Amino acid sequence: MARFELKLPKMGESVAEATITSWLKEVGDTIEMDEAVVEIATDKVDSEVPSEVEGTLVEILFEKDAVVAVGETIAIIETEVGNEDSSKSESKDQDEEDEDEPIAVVEVEKEIEKADNVVASPILKTSESGKFYSPLVRNIAKTENVSMQELESINGSGKDGRVTKDDILSFLENRKSSSKTVAPKEASENKVQEKVAEKPIQKEALKVASVSVNGGDEIIEMSRMGKLIAKHMVDSIQISAHVQSFIEIDVTNIVKWRDKVKDSFLKREGEKLTFTPILMQAIASTIKKYPMINIAFDGDKIIKRKNINLGMAAALGDGNLIVPVIKNADQLNLVGMTKAVNDLAGRARNNQLKPDDIQGGTYTVTNVGSFGSVMGTPIINQPQVAILALGAIRKVPAVIETPDGDFIGIRQKMFVSHSYDHRVVNGALGGMFIKTLKETLEAWDFNQDF
Numbered sequence: 001m002a003r004f005e006l007k008l009p010k011m012g013e014s015v016a017e018a019t020i021t022s023w024l025k026e027v028g029d030t031i032e033m034d035e036a037v038v039e040i041a042t043d044k045v046d047s048e049v050p051s052e053v054e055g056t057l058v059e060i061l062f063e064k065d066a067v068v069a070v071g072e073t074i075a076i077i078e079t080e081v082g083n084e085d086s087s088k089s090e091s092k093d094q095d096e097e098d099e100d101e102p103i104a105v106v107e108v109e110k111e112i113e114k115a116d117n118v119v120a121s122p123i124l125k126t127s128e129s130g131k132f133y134s135p136l137v138r139n140i141a142k143t144e145n146v147s148m149q150e151l152e153s154i155n156g157s158g159k160d161g162r163v164t165k166d167d168i169l170s171f172l173e174n175r176k177s178s179s180k181t182v183a184p185k186e187a188s189e190n191k192v193q194e195k196v197a198e199k200p201i202q203k204e205a206l207k208v209a210s211v212s213v214n215g216g217d218e219i220i221e222m223s224r225m226g227k228l229i230a231k232h233m234v235d236s237i238q239i240s241a242h243v244q245s246f247i248e249i250d251v252t253n254i255v256k257w258r259d260k261v262k263d264s265f266l267k268r269e270g271e272k273l274t275f276t277p278i279l280m281q282a283i284a285s286t287i288k289k290y291p292m293i294n295i296a297f298d299g300d301k302i303i304k305r306k307n308i309n310l311g312m313a314a315a316l317g318d319g320n321l322i323v324p325v326i327k328n329a330d331q332l333n334l335v336g337m338t339k340a341v342n343d344l345a346g347r348a349r350n351n352q353l354k355p356d357d358i359q360g361g362t363y364t365v366t367n368v369g370s371f372g373s374v375m376g377t378p379i380i381n382q383p384q385v386a387i388l389a390l391g392a393i394r395k396v397p398a399v400i401e402t403p404d405g406d407f408i409g410i411r412q413k414m415f416v417s418h419s420y421d422h423r424v425v426n427g428a429l430g431g432m433f434i435k436t437l438k439e440t441l442e443a444w445d446f447n448q449d450f
Contacts, residue, residue, distance in 0.1 A: 004053045006037060006075040008068050017069050017136060017165060018042045019224075025057050031077060038074065041224060047355055055079035067134035067164065131156075133163060140168050157231065225320050236382050240297075241422040244377050247434045251393060252412040253444040254278055261450055269335055273450075276312070276345075276367060277337040279390060279441070284308055284329040284337075286437045287363055293433055294362050296383045297424050311361035311381060312341065314348035322348055323381060325361040334450055368417075369393065375415040385425055388434075391415035 008018060018040040025037050036048035037057070059076035062068050131152060133141070141151055146168070154171050156163040213219065222230070258273060265273040287294050287308050296303040308330040311323040324344040326332070332340060347353050363384060368376035369392035376389040391414050398411040416437065420430040 002079050004077045005073040053079045069136045240380050243422040245418045245431045249438045253446045255412040271338050277341045281337045282440045290433050305362040309362045311364035313366035324357045375417045386420040389417040
């Protein structure tokens with residue numbers, strides 16, 4: 001028999017860890033190749049981890065709700081000897097076999113116990129107060145000699161107040177910066193004073209944030225994704241200097257053209273033609289004219305993106321929003337854009353998006369008009385520098401200019417709101433971008449084919 005290590009796979013360039021939400025198999029269960037073993041959740045999307053081999057699940061190394069780093073072994077699967085990899089391993093010398101052999105859980109626990117003896121205060125999975133600490137957090141704490149007392153003083157931003165990797169790294173950064181400015185003899189005393197001073201402040205903050213609950217009120221626990229979205233929004237406001245520009249666009253020709261061709265489009269392509277792909281195609285072409293909108297801001301450096309990957313805010317089945325990405329949107333014609341939009345929107349509603357579907361966005365579009373809003377002021381999706389909100393299309397009276405004079409007529413119009421990071425995008429660029437988009441959409445040829 002051979003032992004196979006099931007590792008947490010990489011799920012995107014910015015995803016470093018995931019939370020185990022549910023084990024689909026128990027120890028002793030038989031597993032088929034490509035069969036899902038465990039459900040995981042990241043700050044981007046929920047997904048399943050399939051097995052790469054056939055065998056029997058013999059060990060589960062992390063419990064439900066544990067936070068695991070990408071690349072860590074989460075389970076051991078026992079497989080039959082005889083596959084190609086096993087025969088190769090048998091031909092290796094004894095030293096190589098010992099090196100490649102997965103470490104048993106008992107041995108891992110022994111190593112942890114040895115490391116605990118080196119640290120003044122051992123960092124356990126759970127503290128005396130009952131707080132849970134993930135293996136990643138505990139390893140960082142051991143490496144940096146963070147005592148249990150210090151670890152418990154960290155305010156966790158994870159589920160149920162758990163300390164995440166970002167929380168402990170932020171704590172270490174603050175500790176290092178304070179140690180540079182404080183004399184060594186005074187450092188320990190000041191740290192104690194700071195901790196004592198922090199407690200009343202924390203209590204005061206909680207007192208201000210507390211809300212009185214009456215007998216008939218209902219308390220609803222925020223979902224994991226809801227909490228992540230809330231944090232992401234607050235972080236974006238704190239990072240970027242948000243500025244908005246607004247413009248009104250006459251889309252009468254587009255409305256009439258779509259009414260004319262939508263039935264034949266559905267018959268020929270098998271796809272419903274909505275306004276979204278038409279608008280997304282125009283946005284992609286406008287970004288191509290203004291590439292400095294398609295950037296990311298990293299410290300004091302600007303990263304100019306080569307590809308135009310449009311994020312499209314879509315509603316999930318539970319009411320939350322997610323942003324799947326249309327890759328290389330500027331290279332798609334209207335048919336290709338329609339298929340991409342319909343596919344991503346449909347899979348988002350059915351919770352079938354994959355991690356790759358929401359990675360790599362360079363510019364985001366949100367359709368607030370689908371909820372009846374005339375306009376909105378969207379928050380930038382970090383680390384991007386701009387986001388566009390499409391308002392509802394409405395029939396409004398408008399002045400129509402003709403060679404024979406002006407007159408009042410009924411037109412189909414919509415507002416577009418452009419939020420951008422004023423640190424790197426000035427008002428001229430932000431305003432010219434939507435002005436060009438307006439010109440592109442208003443010049444739509446009513447007689448064109450699709």
